[in-house]
Amino acid sequence: MKLDVILGLQWGDEGKGKIVDMLAPRYDVIARFQGGPNAGHSLSFGNIKHVLHNIPSGVFHDKIINIIGNGVIIDPVIFRNESESLRQLGVDIRQTLHISKKAHLILPTHRLIDAASEQSKGRSKIGSTLKGIGPTYTDKISRNGLRAGDIFNPQFKQKYNELVAWHQQILTSYNYKPDQDINENEWFEALDYLKQFLFIDSEYEINKYLDSDKKVLAEGAQGTMLDIDFGTYPFVTSSSVITAGVCSGMGVAPGRIGNVYGIFKAYCTRVGSGPFPTELHDETGELIRQVGGEFGATTGRPRRCGWLDLVALKYAIMINGVNFLIMTKADVLDNFDEINICVEYLQDNQKINYVPYDYNEQIQPVYKTFNGWKTDTGICTSAVQLPDKLMEYVRFIEQETGVPVFIVSVGKDRKQTVCL
Numbered sequence: 001m002k003l004d005v006i007l008g009l010q011w012g013d014e015g016k017g018k019i020v021d022m023l024a025p026r027y028d029v030i031a032r033f034q035g036g037p038n039a040g041h042s043l044s045f046g047n048i049k050h051v052l053h054n055i056p057s058g059v060f061h062d063k064i065i066n067i068i069g070n071g072v073i074i075d076p077v078i079f080r081n082e083s084e085s086l087r088q089l090g091v092d093i094r095q096t097l098h099i100s101k102k103a104h105l106i107l108p109t110h111r112l113i114d115a116a117s118e119q120s121k122g123r124s125k126i127g128s129t130l131k132g133i134g135p136t137y138t139d140k141i142s143r144n145g146l147r148a149g150d151i152f153n154p155q156f157k158q159k160y161n162e163l164v165a166w167h168q169q170i171l172t173s174y175n176y177k178p179d180q181d182i183n184e185n186e187w188f189e190a191l192d193y194l195k196q197f198l199f200i201d202s203e204y205e206i207n208k209y210l211d212s213d214k215k216v217l218a219e220g221a222q223g224t225m226l227d228i229d230f231g232t233y234p235f236v237t238s239s240s241v242i243t244a245g246v247c248s249g250m251g252v253a254p255g256r257i258g259n260v261y262g263i264f265k266a267y268c269t270r271v272g273s274g275p276f277p278t279e280l281h282d283e284t285g286e287l288i289r290q291v292g293g294e295f296g297a298t299t300g301r302p303r304r305c306g307w308l309d310l311v312a313l314k315y316a317i318m319i320n321g322v323n324f325l326i327m328t329k330a331d332v333l334d335n336f337d338e339i340n341i342c343v344e345y346l347q348d349n350q351k352i353n354y355v356p357y358d359y360n361e362q363i364q365p366v367y368k369t370f371n372g373w374k375t376d377t378g379i380c381t382s383a384v385q386l387p388d389k390l391m392e393y394v395r396f397i398e399q400e401t402g403v404p405v406f407i408v409s410v411g412k413d414r415k416q417t418v419c420l
Helices: 016-026 076-088 108-124 133-141 148-152 156-174 184-194 202-211 243-250 283-292 310-320 388-401
Strands: 003-008 029-032 041-045 048-052 065-068 097-100 198-200 216-223 257-265 268-270 304-306 324-328 338-347 350-352 364-371 405-409 417-419
Touching (some): 003 016, 016 417, 076 184, 108 133, 148 156, 148 184, 202 216, 202 243, 216 243, 243 257, 257 310, 338 388, 364 388
Parallel strands (some): 029 065, 029 216, 257 324
Antiparallel strands (some): 338 350
16 A cells, blocks of 8 residues: 655645644544644634644544654654643544654753744854754754654653753853743643654554555655745745655655645745745735735734735645645635736746745746636635636646646535535
């Protein structure tokens, strides 16, 4: 059996949580393969509206195993709070959530280093979520990090103190003084809470599931244009968010990758700094923000909004080997008279149709304009009910990318999802 992959094709916030939740009944296992609590996967159904950060988006379905893979990093305090908020909704994940022993831990001092580093950059700051993500991955790569399996080691406290002492030296070099002391007691209490879960050698467990013909869905966080290697560097996240990251973040061979589902919004958004060719600085951009509720699920920051960027989308499809597309938030554009899609870039007075190395603020979009559908798509439950103008928009994207659009999402609720 091959595992399927679902990931974002833009700058994150594409609606992955809802789609994973909707597809989850088709699978036996949902596994997160990278990222940390900088992710905010929103789910909405019935009277429940919930945002997941560290925990995979299959937790609202009974009998599905959810795995936090080795490529993920965990903040014990955020994890505990997230788990307890689920319990208040009647969802007890202690029997269905498995945690890789090789997943790394976010320490309180990682957050301080994150804040100090961002502050030191001044106007060139990248727009970090300040969750300690970058410093934790830095410690992982420099072979200084603490892993989830280490919490059962009798020498854990000593290893923790040694790492914190190193972090204090880094903070001194930044001349950074936090507003308040870190709460180590809360962090260690959260570690004790973490111990009640099942810790696994996830690479063995996932491959055993595949060998026994269990269906596995790998869930990514952030989006392709934030990938550490192929995103808009240095305004990127600190992990490999693309399909290749599934192999290193879960311990599966490339040949075990099956279908790759790529999610994109009917328009584009971005949080934080960095180039964004189709960004709208006018009333149209503000209208998209307000209608789409484009405020960060993790940070609450207003998202930058703009038209769909087909050049970047085709790039992301190529990088990931996407063979099915999923378009979200089509309903946000319901009331627009005209809708634009960027089909080329203008750089140094030359038209280009690729994402260049020097991807910067000087790139100008070249648009193709479509008539809006001016219809309430939120009430559509089948493909035949979708307005013709929306389907023209969808078919153009399919024609240009060479990849079929599998799903169109027309609202927040899991029921507001149309399979084509």
